[in-house]
Amino acid sequence: MLGRILKVNIPDNRVFGLDVLRAAAILFVVYGHGAYALAGLLPKSLVQLPLMDGVSLFFVLSGYLIGGIILKSYERSPADVTLVWRFWLRRWFRTLPNYFLILVVLVAYHVVFQELSFATIWRYFFFMQNFASDHPAFFPEAWSLSIEEWFYIFLPLCLLVLVRVGLRVQTALLSLIVITIVASLVFRYSRLLELDANNFELGKLRVWDELFRKQVVTRLDSLMYGVFGAYLHYYHAGIWEKYKRIFLLAGLGLLLLHKITTFFIIGELANHGLYYSVFSFVVVSLGALLLLPWLSQLYRHDGLLYRFITVISLTSYSMYLVHLSLVRNILVPGTLQLFPNLSGDWFLIAHYGLYWIYTVVLSIVLYKYFELPMMNLRVRFANKT
Numbered sequence: 001m002l003g004r005i006l007k008v009n010i011p012d013n014r015v016f017g018l019d020v021l022r023a024a025a026i027l028f029v030v031y032g033h034g035a036y037a038l039a040g041l042l043p044k045s046l047v048q049l050p051l052m053d054g055v056s057l058f059f060v061l062s063g064y065l066i067g068g069i070i071l072k073s074y075e076r077s078p079a080d081v082t083l084v085w086r087f088w089l090r091r092w093f094r095t096l097p098n099y100f101l102i103l104v105v106l107v108a109y110h111v112v113f114q115e116l117s118f119a120t121i122w123r124y125f126f127f128m129q130n131f132a133s134d135h136p137a138f139f140p141e142a143w144s145l146s147i148e149e150w151f152y153i154f155l156p157l158c159l160l161v162l163v164r165v166g167l168r169v170q171t172a173l174l175s176l177i178v179i180t181i182v183a184s185l186v187f188r189y190s191r192l193l194e195l196d197a198n199n200f201e202l203g204k205l206r207v208w209d210e211l212f213r214k215q216v217v218t219r220l221d222s223l224m225y226g227v228f229g230a231y232l233h234y235y236h237a238g239i240w241e242k243y244k245r246i247f248l249l250a251g252l253g254l255l256l257l258h259k260i261t262t263f264f265i266i267g268e269l270a271n272h273g274l275y276y277s278v279f280s281f282v283v284v285s286l287g288a289l290l291l292l293p294w295l296s297q298l299y300r301h302d303g304l305l306y307r308f309i310t311v312i313s314l315t316s317y318s319m320y321l322v323h324l325s326l327v328r329n330i331l332v333p334g335t336l337q338l339f340p341n342l343s344g345d346w347f348l349i350a351h352y353g354l355y356w357i358y359t360v361v362l363s364i365v366l367y368k369y370f371e372l373p374m375m376n377l378r379v380r381f382a383n384k385t
Contacts, residue, residue: 008311017298019313021061026316028054030323037352053284055144060288063226070156071234079163084156091152093378098371102321106139132217134210141324143214150216151223177228184221188278212277225285229292244293251290258283318371319363327358
């Protein structure tokens, strides 16, 4: 019975290389948010060693996929409001039902069992909770979803305006990419100068995390690196194919360099300096971008590892939504309360094991019985527009 519930059908049109990147990204995120349980069992440095910035990998991959969809739509169909609306409808059926389901569950739980201020909660329903300010403590993983949703609004709408005023799609898209990347760099640098001028005393890790990493206005460029990948793939396919192995090595080198810089040389985030606050996002995004030419040419494989990676990729969105606020902060502590005699290492082992079991099982159930049916509905609604 449980095996049938957890069995996931794999579509034939999957690009395995992109599934590898998506699966790696979500595993980095889930591992990172659960690593504090391991810290009581293993040295902290050993626990942190495998970590990479999974969310930045997600951003670049999302920009690449969404950029490709928008680019092809604008090249093949007249640029009008209907085209934009059809894109939004398909995206919203893909992202909003899951998000609002988990959001409502968390709101209901906090209303019943904890205090909750509706002065900030309303912002989550319009993705305004971290547009240009600190993300609230409630539903903390929602920060990246807000950035993604604003990107879905920003890219096709701005591209429509530029095309309608007479620019070619290719020119308009490249202009948007350059403007967004440059503007984000300038904005982050200006904010850093302002903080330094005011001798900002907020905890330095939190400065980087809340004021640079987790706001819409500071991170749209990360998705634009993925859009640039879609631009290169569409308009310069020869370069994309010819240098894919060189790009792969360069991308891995950049990601490794970032890891060495932050872990072995600088150590933990000791300050909110120029590299962390302005350029670290660029290095990780460029590294992820350079992986895409090789990964996008890696198609279906066979075997248990292929199936594991593909299932993790398919359920990654559901996994992201459930793993932290719902599983780590509510379900796991609630379950462990039933075993008051657990303590020490056994408590940590049980905590970590339950965290992964609940995350995997719930994400598969949510994907199969809610996310997938919602995605199937979008075809019907999109055809009516």
